[in-house]
Amino acid sequence: MSEQANPFESLQEQIDDASEYMSVSDDVIERLKHPERVLETNLSVEMDDGDVEVFKAFRSEFNGDRGPYKGGIRYHPGVNRDEVKALSGWMVYKCAVVDIPYGGGKGGIVIEPDDYSEGELERITRSFAKELRPFIGVDKDIPAPDVNTGQREMNWIKDTYETLENTTEPGVITGKSPDSGGSAGRVEATGRSTMLTAREAFDYLDRDMEGASVAVQGYGNAGWIAAKLIHELGANVVAVSDSSGAVYNEDGFDPVDVKSHKNETGSVTGYHGADEEFSNDDLLTLDVDLLVPAALENAIDGDLAEDVRADVVVEAANGPLTPEADDVLRDTDTYVFPDILANAGGVTVSYFEWVQNRQRFSWTEERVNEELERIITDAFDNLVETYEETGAPNMRTAAYVVAIQRVVDAYDESGNWP
Numbered sequence: 001m002s003e004q005a006n007p008f009e010s011l012q013e014q015i016d017d018a019s020e021y022m023s024v025s026d027d028v029i030e031r032l033k034h035p036e037r038v039l040e041t042n043l044s045v046e047m048d049d050g051d052v053e054v055f056k057a058f059r060s061e062f063n064g065d066r067g068p069y070k071g072g073i074r075y076h077p078g079v080n081r082d083e084v085k086a087l088s089g090w091m092v093y094k095c096a097v098v099d100i101p102y103g104g105g106k107g108g109i110v111i112e113p114d115d116y117s118e119g120e121l122e123r124i125t126r127s128f129a130k131e132l133r134p135f136i137g138v139d140k141d142i143p144a145p146d147v148n149t150g151q152r153e154m155n156w157i158k159d160t161y162e163t164l165e166n167t168t169e170p171g172v173i174t175g176k177s178p179d180s181g182g183s184a185g186r187v188e189a190t191g192r193s194t195m196l197t198a199r200e201a202f203d204y205l206d207r208d209m210e211g212a213s214v215a216v217q218g219y220g221n222a223g224w225i226a227a228k229l230i231h232e233l234g235a236n237v238v239a240v241s242d243s244s245g246a247v248y249n250e251d252g253f254d255p256v257d258v259k260s261h262k263n264e265t266g267s268v269t270g271y272h273g274a275d276e277e278f279s280n281d282d283l284l285t286l287d288v289d290l291l292v293p294a295a296l297e298n299a300i301d302g303d304l305a306e307d308v309r310a311d312v313v314v315e316a317a318n319g320p321l322t323p324e325a326d327d328v329l330r331d332t333d334t335y336v337f338p339d340i341l342a343n344a345g346g347v348t349v350s351y352f353e354w355v356q357n358r359q360r361f362s363w364t365e366e367r368v369n370e371e372l373e374r375i376i377t378d379a380f381d382n383l384v385e386t387y388e389e390t391g392a393p394n395m396r397t398a399a400y401v402v403a404i405q406r407v408v409d410a411y412d413e414s415g416n417w418p
């Protein structure tokens with residue numbers, strides 16, 4: 001994984017690239033390249049041994065032209081201000097590309113969560129929720145899970161917010177467990193949109209998904225569900241990895257079995273059905289029909305991209321390719337279907353969760369999945385139409401053209417005030 005690429009600079013470059021295929025003035029484009037505000041805070045939390053530890057945390061609210069800020073909260077030692085800014089910007093364009101009425105936000109705590117007890121994590125999370133309270137709200141800024149956070153953390157944040165506000169407002173946060181107001185289908189949603197994007201991409205490119213070979217980097221929420229659903233389409237998931245390494249079997253794995261192994265042992269390595277084990281980078285350069293990066297940003301930089309042999313890349317992770325990697329893959333005719341569409345299922349079902357919370361009425365999983373499929377396939381059709389009409393160099397640039405135009409339209413209609 002490249003240490004050099006700054007994800008915020010990558011985001012800005014992606015916006016600049018798209019602007020060349022649009023008629024939007026430079027000053028408006030400049031406005032769309034910076035967050036409206038970033039909260040940086042230090043959480044002082046008592047540990048189990050009585051000591052107090054300080055954790056740096058951020059929340060970036062990038063753009064609210066199309067609706068409340070929306071985006072996850074990440075717990076990771078690599079969290080930093082620029083990463084959070086980039087992730088919040090990607091949320092703006094992700095929500096716009098699938099046309100849901102949100103702006104973009106993102107937050108994170110600089111922490112290795114494995115080093116802390118559940119009680120400590122709860123106090124750290126509640127402390128962050130207290131800091132976030134003035135900024136978040138059902139019509140203001142709506143956090144959600146991201147790397148190393150899930151239903152448990154969302155439930156704590158909701159409870160802290162509701163307690164401090166003396167109200168019930170489940171729509172202040174999404175990705176909650178079902179009994180706390182979560183939506184059916186939310187856990188699977190990101191992997192599902194990755195699968196739907198891969199399915200539509202193969203159809204568009206006239207390729208057969210049945211028997212296609214697939215490698216998935218990262219076997220967390222996004223990666224493992226994508227692997228499972230793509231396998232259900234008849235593809236062969238031949239390689240998967242997590243932070244401990246990669247496993248390979250030419251004939252393909254049963255992703256559910258690999259997941260059981262990971263649940264038992266903590267990693268995909270050592271899986272009994274593997275013929276070979278190798279490094280994460282080796283997985284990214286396998287000769288497969290479809291590569292799904294589903295770990296963290298900057299997984300493939302320009303140098304590594306030279307060795308990528310997959311025909312199609314569908315990004316489940318946020319920002320897994322650097323702009324240099326994009327350039328290399330464009331030149332090698334590798335189709336890259338971008339994160340802001342492929343992993344938009346998470347935020348789309350978060351949106352459904354928020355709608356259900358506001359309606360105080362729950363949808364069935366079937367309805368959630370149907371509405372998600374409609375939104376992702378419509379967005380996919382829009383994307384390829386724009387790709388063909390504008391002559392954009394790749395699908396990412398075309399996706400930004402669609403998304404930026406929607407944000408610009410909302411901004412134009414509201415006017416610039418004050």
Ligand SMILES: NC(=O)c1ccc[n+]([C@@H]2O[C@H](COP(=O)([O-])OP(=O)(O)OC[C@H]3O[C@@H](n4cnc5c(N)ncnc54)[C@H](O)[C@@H]3O)[C@@H](O)[C@H]2O)c1
Nearest residue numbers: 147148190218219220221222242243280295317318343346
């Ligand atoms: N979960 C969601 O709803 C959601 C929604 C949109 C985007 N995403 C994005 O998807 C990506 C993954 O998120 P997640 O929720 O699945 O996180 P997660 O914590 O559940 O899983 C991350 C996985 O990546 C693995 N990993 C970390 N470094 C790696 C490396 N160098 N090589 C291989 N594997 C590595 C981890 O071991 C883990 O299996 C992130 O970029 C996140 O922003 C997630």
